[in-house]
Amino acid sequence: MTAAAMTTERLVVEYLAEEGALVRMLGVVERRGFILRRTVMAELPCGRRATLALTVEPRGPGRSVETLARQLGRLHGVGRVHQETTSFIRDKAA
Secondary structure, rough: EEEEEEEEEEEEEEOOOOOHHHHHHHHHHHHHEEEEEEEEEOOOOOOOOOEEEEEEEOOOOOOOHHHHHHHOOOOOOOEEEEEEEEEEEEEEOO
């Protein structure tokens, strides 16, 4: 077994809580070449908006989280996308 440094990206998306919003966002994550590792969703007090925290991992070295964030930001109903980066060590078979 060898250890490989992997980078996960955490994107926090604020969006209008309306029909189809989650499907659109998750579809973009998959089509842009990212693996979804974790999601956390919370409705904002106004009841019309929500936040979605996505922890994603790129499928390959050519995947840019900045591009993913821009694509998410262009979706209908998305108000803001905030990015955080963390690194971790993961064992993988040699």
